[in-house]
Each structure stands twice: as structure tokens, then as C-alpha cells.
Amino acid sequence: MRRLTEEDYRLDAVTVAKALLGAVLCRRLDDGTVLRARIVETEAYCGEEDTACHAHKGRTPRTDVMYSPGGCAYIYLCYGMHEMLNVVTGPAERPEAVLIRGVEGAEGPGRLTKALRITRALNREDFVASDRLWIETDGSRPKFRSGPRIGIGYASKRDQSRKWRFTALVNY
DNA sequence: AAAGTGATCATG
DNA sequence: ATGATCACTTTG
Numbered sequence: 001m002r003r004l005t006e007e008d009y010r011l012d013a014v015t016v017a018k019a020l021l022g023a024v025l026c027r028r029l030d031d032g033t034v035l036r037a038r039i040v041e042t043e044a045y046c047g048e049e050d051t052a053c054h055a056h057k058g059r060t061p062r063t064d065v066m067y068s069p070g071g072c073a074y075i076y077l078c079y080g081m082h083e084m085l086n087v088v089t090g091p092a093e094r095p096e097a098v099l100i101r102g103v104e105g106a107e108g109p110g111r112l113t114k115a116l117r118i119t120r121a122l123n124r125e126d127f128v129a130s131d132r133l134w135i136e137t138d139g140s141r142p143k144f145r146s147g148p149r150i151g152i153g154y155a156s157k158r159d160q161s162r163k164w165r166f167t168a169l170v171n172y
Numbered sequence: 173a174a175a176g177t178g179a180t181c182a183t184g
Numbered sequence: 185a186t187g188a189t190c191a192c193t194t195t196g
Contacts, residue, residue: 052191076180079177079190079192099191108193150191151191
């Protein structure tokens with residue numbers, strides 16, 4: 001197991017979204033307990049030109065974090081109750097991110113954050129250096145299926161049709 | 173099928 | 185200040 005480094009995160013979101021399948025999301029709580037879960041579903045959001053991406057309307061207080069260099073967390077509240085975890089990717093000033101949609105045992109973006117006790121308090125956390133939130137890999141690259149992203153009816157038809165959701169096929 | 177829940181952003 | 189919208193989950 002090795003922790004992912006900034007080089008792993010500074011690639012484009014589609015590449016990182018695929019690479020994160022099979023990697024292990026790790027969360028250390030205040031009491032020292034470490035929770036770990038393998039990532040099984042991801043989605044890529046690719047810059048201002050992607051009408052599904054939160055950054056497609058440009059930089060706002062919320063999307064500012066997406067313009068940081070790849071390797072930090074973008075976490076926001078959806079529908080007033082679900083914390084959504086994203087991994088910012090790409091170089092600085094390029095607003096791309098990977099939404100973690102599911103981990104083994106907690107499938108669904110709101111469920112995994114609940115299971116791993118991840119909230120907006122961890123927005124902007126640095127996955128490369130943090131002792132509270134990081135990602136490890138054992139090098140496994142599971143086979144996966146690609147499909148359209150979920151819940152983006154507000155995006156252009158073209159962007160809705162892009163197959164930027166990735167689901168691991170193997171059961172760990 | 174529809175509620176539940178509150179942050180966010182564009183509008184005024 | 186107001187209101188529409190929302191990268192969802194659960195319940196019926």
C-alpha cells in the first residue's frame with residue numbers, strides 16, 4: 001500500500017477517476033480510529049467547458065477550491081443533507097474533480113461520506129499530506145464499466161451523454 | 173412518487 | 185432579501 005502523491009492527482013479528471021477505482025479511501029477520526037474503504041464508483045467533472053461541472057459558470061466562493069492544484073478535497077452539501085466528496089485533479093487553475101460515488105459497503109455519494117464521517121469541515125483538506133483524509137493504493141486496477149453521469153439533467157445533451165462514470169466490476 | 177433539508181447563487 | 189435549484193436518500 002502506498003499513499004497517492006501529488007503526481008497521481010495532477011492528471012486529468014477522467015484518468016484519475018479510472019485510477020481511483022480499487023484504491024482505498026482512508027479517514028482518521030479525532031479519537032485515532034482509522035476507517036478504510038475501497039473505492040468502487042467515480043465520476044469525472046472536467047472544467048468550465050463541461051456544463052455538468054460546478055465550475056462551468058466560473059469561479060465562485062464554492063468552486064474556488066476546484067481551481068487549486070490537484071490533490072485536495074472539494075466537499076459540499078447537496079439537498080440540504082448529503083455531504084458529497086470530490087477529489088480535485090489537474091494543475092492549478094484547471095477546475096476538474098472526481099466525485100467519489102461509492103465505496104465497498106457504502107454505495108452512493110451521500111452514504112459513503114456518512115459511513116466515513118466526512119463533512120464540509122474537511123473541505124480543502126490535502127489528500128497528499130493530511131493525517132485525517134488520504135487515499136492509498138495497492139496497485140490493483142479492476143476492470144470497470146463506463147456510463148453516463150447521474151443527476152446532471154441541467155447539463156447540455158452532449159455533456160449528459162459523455163461516459164464519465166466508472167464502476168468497478170469486481171467484488172473485493 | 174415525493175418529501176426532506178439547507179447552502180448557494182443570481183436577481184432585485 | 186428572496187427564490188429556484190440542487191453531482192441524493194429514504195419512505196411509501
